[in-house]
Amino acid sequence: MDDLRSVLQKHGFSFKKQFGQNFLTDTNLLRAIVSDAGVDENTTVLEIGTGAGALTRALSEQAKRVVSFEIDRSLQPVLSETLSGCENTEVRFQDFAKCSLPALERELGKYRVVANLPYYVTTPIVMRFVEEGENCLSFTVMVQEEVARRFCAAEGTEDYGAVTAAIARRGECRITRKVPRTLFTPRPNVDSAVVHADFTAGGFAVQSEKAFRETVRAAFLSRRKTLENNLIAVFRLSREAAKGILAEAAVSEGARGETLSPTELGKLSDLLFEKGLVK
Ligand code: SAM
Numbered sequence: 001m002d003d004l005r006s007v008l009q010k011h012g013f014s015f016k017k018q019f020g021q022n023f024l025t026d027t028n029l030l031r032a033i034v035s036d037a038g039v040d041e042n043t044t045v046l047e048i049g050t051g052a053g054a055l056t057r058a059l060s061e062q063a064k065r066v067v068s069f070e071i072d073r074s075l076q077p078v079l080s081e082t083l084s085g086c087e088n089t090e091v092r093f094q095d096f097a098k099c100s101l102p103a104l105e106r107e108l109g110k111y112r113v114v115a116n117l118p119y120y121v122t123t124p125i126v127m128r129f130v131e132e133g134e135n136c137l138s139f140t141v142m143v144q145e146e147v148a149r150r151f152c153a154a155e156g157t158e159d160y161g162a163v164t165a166a167i168a169r170r171g172e173c174r175i176t177r178k179v180p181r182t183l184f185t186p187r188p189n190v191d192s193a194v195v196h197a198d199f200t201a202g203g204f205a206v207q208s209e210k211a212f213r214e215t216v217r218a219a220f221l222s223r224r225k226t227l228e229n230n231l232i233a234v235f236r237l238s239r240e241a242a243k244g245i246l247a248e249a250a251v252s253e254g255a256r257g258e259t260l261s262p263t264e265l266g267k268l269s270d271l272l273f274e275k276g277l278v279k
Contacts (some may be wrong), residue, residue, distance in 0.1 A: 004052055004082070005185075011077045013052075015186055019072050020118020022184040023051045024142075029183055030058040036176040036196050037114050037140035039063050044108050048096045048115040048125060050075065053082035055116060060086040067108065069096040097121070101128060105135045116142035119190075123147065123163060130166050131209070133199075138171070140196045148175050148193035155261045162220045168262035169212060172202035204263055207270045211278040215269035219257025227257040235277050245271055 004025050015021045024030060033055060039045055039062045050056050050070035056079075060066050066089040070079070073093045083089055092099075105111075113129055113136060115122070122143050129136045143151070146159075152173045153159035167173050179192040206212040218234035219227060231242045246253070249268045251260065260268065272278050 007078055007081055008052060013074060013078055016072060021051065022186060022188045023054065024116060024184060025054050026183050029179065030055055032177060033140065033194055034058050034062050036194055037112055038138060039112060044111040046108060046111045046113050049117045050079060050091050053079045056089060057083060057086060059114060060089040064088065069094055071095045096125060101132050110135050110137055112137050113139035119144045119147065130170050137200055138196065138198045140194060142179065142192050142194055145191045145193045148195045151195050156259050160258055162216045165216045165262040165265050167197055169266060170203050171197050171199040173197040204266050206266045208273045208278065211273035212266060212269040214278050215265055215272060219260060219265055223258060227251060227255050230257055235272065
């Protein structure tokens, strides 16, 4: 860290809390994240949140190409130094939330996402890849431990929710490692974990993405209510119609949405779609 600190100091860089700037420097951890991400010499990496470039450099050493987005332009002189010689790497100083994903996908072809982002932007960014990332092979993200559990939770648990089901539809998701707060500079108030979601394994098809999203929304609309009541509220069904659909989907009477697995939610959404209840 001393090296990085002196580079940051030399360029008069000050950490910006609003951008969640907690940087990693532990070489073993950086290599482990690159390995968790399944990066090899054929991989194009889309990194979000370059920071001072430590993870970017580790990615660049293994990947074919790295395109990394960083919102804070004041890191430019630091990155010119820390990424010198990384010929396969390009940093774009842009807010990733404002970039067009379809255009980027056309440019990159198949790619893997790697990100260590501020916690408040991670879930919306992950959801973009889950919902729109057609060329996305996987994402590997550093998140707050609690968020990591939510991404990978089993049905029926407290952590299971709409985000879990959405990710599971695309692929297999697991926590690859826990990362104590002491490994960041400056040190955040929470511990973190790395989550890897593989979109080439597991996952399942649904007849309509929109129907699936609406079904998942209904399932978790109000956790204290039964799925039947939530379906009535979201799809404006009569009680009789809701009971009929749930019986057809083999969901037991009085069940709550959070007890259905992602695939069961997928089957229910197909049924609602087939019956023309979601367009
Ligand atoms: N990857 C580096 C590392 O592991 O040390 C930096 C991680 S730091 C937690 C997050 C970085 O994301 C910061 O450098 C921050 O400026 C950048 N960032 C925050 N919001 C962003 C956004 N919307 N688009 C691109 N970069 C962003």
